[in-house]
Amino acid sequence: MSSLSEIQAAAARIAGHTRKTPLLSSPFLDQIAGRPIFVKPECLQHSGSFKFRGAWSAISNLSMDQRRAGVIAFSSGNHAQGVAMAAAHHNCSAIIVMPSDAPEIKRTNTQALGAEVVLYDRETEDREAVTAALNPDGARTLIAPFNNHDVIAGQGTIGLEIAVQSAELGIDSASVLIPCGGGGLTSGVALALEQHPGLTVHPVEPEGFDDVARSLVSGKPEINQRLSGSICDAILTPSPGELTFPILNRLCSEGIVIPEEDCLRAMALAFERLRIVIEPGGAIALAAALFHPDKIAGDTVIAVASGGNVGAEMFTQALKNMKA
Amino acid sequence: MSSLSEIQAAAARIAGHTRKTPLLSSPFLDQIAGRPIFVKPECLQHSGSFKFRGAWSAISNLSMDQRRAGVIAFSSGNHAQGVAMAAAHHNCSAIIVMPSDAPEIKRTNTQALGAEVVLYDRETEDREAVTAALNPDGARTLIAPFNNHDVIAGQGTIGLEIAVQSAELGIDSASVLIPCGGGGLTSGVALALEQHPGLTVHPVEPEGFDDVARSLVSGKPEINQRLSGSICDAILTPSPGELTFPILNRLCSEGIVIPEEDCLRAMALAFERLRIVIEPGGAIALAAALFHPDKIAGDTVIAVASGGNVGAEMFTQALKNMKA
Numbered sequence: 001m002s003s004l005s006e007i008q009a010a011a012a013r014i015a016g017h018t019r020k021t022p023l024l025s026s027p028f029l030d031q032i033a034g035r036p037i038f039v040k041p042e043c044l045q046h047s048g049s050f051k052f053r054g055a056w057s058a059i060s061n062l063s064m065d066q067r068r069a070g071v072i073a074f075s076s077g078n079h080a081q082g083v084a085m086a087a088a089h090h091n092c093s094a095i096i097v098m099p100s101d102a103p104e105i106k107r108t109n110t111q112a113l114g115a116e117v118v119l120y121d122r123e124t125e126d127r128e129a130v131t132a133a134l135n136p137d138g139a140r141t142l143i144a145p146f147n148n149h150d151v152i153a154g155q156g157t158i159g160l161e162i163a164v165q166s167a168e169l170g171i172d173s174a175s176v177l178i179p180c181g182g183g184g185l186t187s188g189v190a191l192a193l194e195q196h197p198g199l200t201v202h203p204v205e206p207e208g209f210d211d212v213a214r215s216l217v218s219g220k221p222e223i224n225q226r227l228s229g230s231i232c233d234a235i236l237t238p239s240p241g242e243l244t245f246p247i248l249n250r251l252c253s254e255g256i257v258i259p260e261e262d263c264l265r266a267m268a269l270a271f272e273r274l275r276i277v278i279e280p281g282g283a284i285a286l287a288a289a290l291f292h293p294d295k296i297a298g299d300t301v302i303a304v305a306s307g308g309n310v311g312a313e314m315f316t317q318a319l320k321n322m323k324a
Numbered sequence: 325m326s327s328l329s330e331i332q333a334a335a336a337r338i339a340g341h342t343r344k345t346p347l348l349s350s351p352f353l354d355q356i357a358g359r360p361i362f363v364k365p366e367c368l369q370h371s372g373s374f375k376f377r378g379a380w381s382a383i384s385n386l387s388m389d390q391r392r393a394g395v396i397a398f399s400s401g402n403h404a405q406g407v408a409m410a411a412a413h414h415n416c417s418a419i420i421v422m423p424s425d426a427p428e429i430k431r432t433n434t435q436a437l438g439a440e441v442v443l444y445d446r447e448t449e450d451r452e453a454v455t456a457a458l459n460p461d462g463a464r465t466l467i468a469p470f471n472n473h474d475v476i477a478g479q480g481t482i483g484l485e486i487a488v489q490s491a492e493l494g495i496d497s498a499s500v501l502i503p504c505g506g507g508g509l510t511s512g513v514a515l516a517l518e519q520h521p522g523l524t525v526h527p528v529e530p531e532g533f534d535d536v537a538r539s540l541v542s543g544k545p546e547i548n549q550r551l552s553g554s555i556c557d558a559i560l561t562p563s564p565g566e567l568t569f570p571i572l573n574r575l576c577s578e579g580i581v582i583p584e585e586d587c588l589r590a591m592a593l594a595f596e597r598l599r600i601v602i603e604p605g606g607a608i609a610l611a612a613a614l615f616h617p618d619k620i621a622g623d624t625v626i627a628v629a630s631g632g633n634v635g636a637e638m639f640t641q642a643l644k645n646m647k648a
Contacts (some may be wrong), residue, residue: 019346024368027409028436043599044348085351105596112352271639272429275367275601275632308599312643315595319636 002149002247006214007156007192010057014157017060017089018053021158023165023302026273029290036300037289038169040162041276043308047113049234049282050155050185050306051075051082058143059086067092072140074098074127076181077106078234079145080309084115084151094141097131101228105311132189146184147241155185159192162302166199173198174300177256177285178259180205180212181235183244185306199302200253204285206216206232206260211239212248213255220244230313232260232283234307256295262287267315268322270305279310280318326473326571331480334381338481341384341413342377343369345482345483347626350597353614360624361613362493364486365600367632371437373558373606374479374509374630375399375406375469381478382467383410386578391416395466396453398422400505401430402558402631403469407513408439421455423470425552429635445586446552470508471565479509483516490523497522498624501580501609504529504536507568508631514575519549523626524577528609530584535563536572537579545569554584555638558605558631580619586611591639592646594629603634604642 023038030036042050059071070093073083087094087120098107099122111117120130131142144151159176166174168302178186180203190201203212209230210223214222223239230236240248263280266287270278278286288295295321347362354360366374383395393418397407404420411418418439422431423446435441444454455466468475483500483606490498500517502510506526514525527536533554538546554560564572587604590611594602602610609627612619 019348022368024343028433028462041599044346048599052648109352268636271636272602275365275372277595277599277601294472311594312595316640316643319640322636 002010002152002187002191002243004191004194004213006153007188007189007205010150011059011157011160014053014056014154014241017056020161021045023169024274024276028273029269032269033290033301034293038302039274039286040158040302040304041054042158042304042306043276043278043282044095047085048082048307048309049078049082050158051272052085053150053157054087054184055079055082055143058148058150059090059092061150062141066141070094070140071143072131072135073143074131075145076233076236078309079103080106080110080115081113081309083143084110084113088114088136095134097127097134099170103233103309106309110307113139146182147243149243152188152243154185156188156192158185158304159189162189162199163193163196165301171300173298174302175296175298176201177204177288177301177303178202179235179281179284179306182237183212183240183248185304186252187244191247195253201251203255204254204288205235205249205255205257206230206284207257209236210255210257213257216252216255217247218250219249230260232263232281232284234279235284256288256292258284258288258292262291264318264321266290267318271319272322275306276305277310277315278305279307280314326476326515326567327512328518329516330473330477330511331484333596334477335481335484335485337384338377338380338478341380345369346486347493348598348600352597353593355386356593357614357625358617363598363610364482364626364628365462365598366482366628366630367600367602367606371405371409372633373402373406375402376409378475378478378508379403379406379410379467379480382472382474383414385474386465391588394418394464395457395467396459397469398455399469400557400560401426402429402633404434404439407436407467408434408437412438419458421451421458427557428637430633432434433633441641470506470509471567473567475513476508476567480512480516482509482628483513486513486519486523487517490626495624497622498626499620499622500525501528501612501625501627502526503559503605503608503628503630507536507564507572509628510576511568511571515571518575525575526577526580527572528580528582528612529559530554530608531581533560534579534581537581538589539564539569540573540576540579543573548585556584556605556608558603559608580612580616582612582616583610584606587640588613588642588645590614591642595643600629600640601632601634602629603631604638606631
């Protein structure tokens, strides 16, 4: 069972190996949103997303025998790079199963970081089945992207940092907005902030992929109709996980669902006002804060920018958006 | 006379008001450079460049009467925004004299931050004369961009942070590369690192605007032939300052001079590998580290990325460069 003490143990394991990302802000963004906005830029994390935290947390907790046998993972791209980088640091071989439509930059980075990449078709193949077939004797430890206690605990370290940093800024009360796929990041942060009732955690999803928002309403795991076809590739998962859903259901405030096009506008403003690079899925919490103020109660918002692995073409498209 | 104790006093004044920027790195950049590279991303600083440190240091050291009378400054754009933002926080009015060819984003930002902007022609008018004419009775305090002890001390706080952060990383010895215009940042950092002989400070300039490199060779302030016509708008100054040159001459190692086009390639790699936005002039130290390894002695490099105020058009041009 994931818990605050697991997150604290993960924080001790990752200390000195992950970056403690700052909280960024700009008066120009506050003006657009009509309230103070702080951005936690996990795009600045090693491997370009928060996934490095969970990957390091999980792999650093393996025995020497397990490390020698290697790890295996499936991922749309950010968990892939996080696992590849953390595995390489632990002298541990890694096989990563990735969808064939993952952004090229994520695939080539994963390979360049030393992992073996195996592609599958997101619409016709089941990634867990492909992964199992590649590890028939189960020798390799599966590092699941969100249904893994050590991974959830690693992502939760972001919540511990938010608690400290918001206190330093004198923030007692804020909506913490999180880009949400399978819920590993959201559930970890929600657990880490359980003792901070002023900080309410909201998953943010694109329209058409709002499984978590609907699950929070119905009280049971809901499933998305589609599994591809969004620019928010990082957060397209069929449904919340077995481990993450009970945490989300117990601790999260309502989900926020917005059009994916808003992510491009948020990317452009993050470029201009914070000088950071965010990918579409990683920009959705900031997009909600900037362009959907009516969907957010209270005053201050803390938006996690979960990743920045985006190709030049998509980023250029976002910047064109800005000038229009 | 600028000194380490002035920098320490400035550090106390700016504490809690400026961001302590991290040291970023990527195995991909290390591979290109053939050595470990760390980047100090001052593009993440308030107002998008290191200039906010010096501006806050200077304005926070004014008396209440001086603040009431307001400040005046001349700047190609980054000092402008830093002064505008720091002045607004101190309820202090600001007039900023800017060249008519400054990037539009820098001019509009300066105005949006509450300063009055007056334009001049970089080739035909003298900015100090224009500034003096706007302040005939001398009531407003001039916040010079680099010839000001409090400004130099504020920029020097970056050196204090580099000393602490490099020690945390176990770095005893490194070349510290700094984008250099009038030398305020370079001289401040050199002073801050004077007691750290393993950390050698090198100004970096674009070809055709290498006044500081030539001054370090000749031992007297040299002057640039041209004052405009480079994409590195942030670091085009006629010559090192009266206050900065003696410090540069006493403490800096040799200057590094590279083609300005390399800045666009460095911007593209910083986008892809560090997920930060750097402007051309701010990228020149990183460009030297990445593409001119033969001009650097020793092993580790720490490159300051001094600013990130760049428009979408120029940034898109840099990204096109990447794909070529």
